[in-house]
Amino acid sequence: MPDFTAHRHPVLAVRCPDCRRAPGNWCRRPSGHMASDFHASRKAEADREFIDQHGPDASIERVGDGWAVDPRGRVGIRPRPEPSAPS
Ligand SMILES: [Zn+2]
16 A cells, blocks of 8 residues: 655555656666656556545644644535625
């Protein structure tokens, strides 16, 4: 099971479906150069795994030198119904 807090970036917890880099390794361009960003498919895969593991209300945040999962981190940023106008 991927550990999203174990790496320098949470997306590093999953293998890249695109360039096949193993967990913990940054994405590579076909030229062999280190990519400046992760492949979109890897970010999608990390999202999916994260929600599988922690649920749709969880978020991951930078804490000091590492990362921490907040199980309710997304609750506050969900759109809420407008308060009804005073009559
Ligand atoms: Zn990649």
